[in-house]
Amino acid sequence: MSTPADAGRPVWEVAAPPGGWGPPWPQVVEIVRLIPHTYWTLVGGIMVQLHAVHAGMQITRPTRDVDMVLHIDTGATSFSEVREKLEQLGYALREPMGQGPVHRFVRGDSDEEQVDVMVANHLPPSLTQKALRRKVFEVPGGTSALRKTVNCHVVVGSETIVLSIPDALGALVLKGAAYLEDARDRQRHLDDAVVLTCTVSNPMADRDRMIGSDSKRIRALWNILNDRDHPSWIAVGERTALRGHNALRILAETK
Template identity: 50%
Template sequence: MPDKSPPRQTVSVELPVGGWPSPWPQCLELAQAFDTSKWTLVGGLMVQLHAAIAKVPVTRPTTDVDLVLHVETGAVSGPEVSRTLSQLGYELQLPLRKSSPAHRFIRYQDGFKETIDVMVADHGISKPPLTIGGREPFQVSAGMQALKRTASCQIVDSKGAIITTLSIPSPLAALVLKGAAYREDTRDRERHLEDAALLSTILGDPLALVPELQGSDRSRIIGLNNQLSDLSHPAWAGFDEDRRRDGHYALDILSSNPQDFAFGEGLDTAF
């Protein structure tokens, strides 16, 4: 089957004076210590970064740094991850059940706990199999699709100098990740819907994205659309009417049968 992923793009966003709040300092510190070609940022910071790129105000809180390793490249190993994080003062927290996957590293700075969650993509294959602390790693649903559709995000200072470059899923891949998380993480479904609502508003022209849908992408977006089709849903509360309607339209288009559309030229995506 041909790869429908678009060419990798590069975007940039300016770090404000004084920086972004915690846990961004952790993330930027990690980017200096651990080659960013070996991992992609996901989770709450991914959502915050997409909002910053799109210049959308967001108050989405998060307390940890979530990343997915590029094990499919063969360029990263479990010992390398553990060693790098140990050098930064983090310790691996092994679950009590020996059959449970390992993913959480923590440290204490000035009395505050700081957390980095290290995961791998579902269907990501490494030889030999990657382990963390002798345990299997935590797998992220839709993670492999996300790693195939990433962008390079340059974090720049006020003069345009590059501070670091992070790998992030494209807006569409990020939305699909949230669709998978909504299905599987029943503990925090409302947060996943809030993130999905935000991401849906910054996709650009959704018709341009329909040809990029792969595998279970559409069914995962349908799950989100089933919940967010009502514009009075609390997840839309932080957006003005135009943004709500843009997001609603995007979810509706991406949930529809692609055979319903005739595709032309000149459609633009978010990046």
């Protein structure tokens, strides 16, 4: 049953891939049982996995953490509320080095289980989230991505869970923003972007849905990935790469 917070969102039915979902999927299931999908949207590596499986592609993106963007702007929750619930599950908020923003929760003897809890960029000052006397990390492109979400009904083991994720365009906007903002791991962002472009079914319609800085972020990806010989395209196979390359080209064209 839909709720006012997610009424009207597209719904995807996603079966488990061959062999099932690997780690950190047990964490995802545990978290969404306590913190419903109306409170947060899943991003990061698991988001890319869901897009790939929904499009019939193989999972090639390993990840070790769960990445959450909270629905602060709707009033659904707050960082302090989600922090309290994660602490009930045994996670602890890690204070970062220096003056950086907070976002990482860890659990386990070696902190091997990680959850990154973030908020969208461009929140009004009245909704600024803080913890440990610091701001919470604001995701570049997050505001746009949260306006382009779908509900995924995901089969995990013997149960079906509901997750909110950005659709293909929203996910690509996040990856374009990450590519521009995060110089530490640009190749990973490009690899993810290639997988996501290969899942785009109607690039012309998606291009018409772009807002704000979306087009700049998409063009940043195209400026690198227009080369069909880029290693990121080779990884997905020739036929799939051709489809994704054409989709990204159309998305990057000026409206």
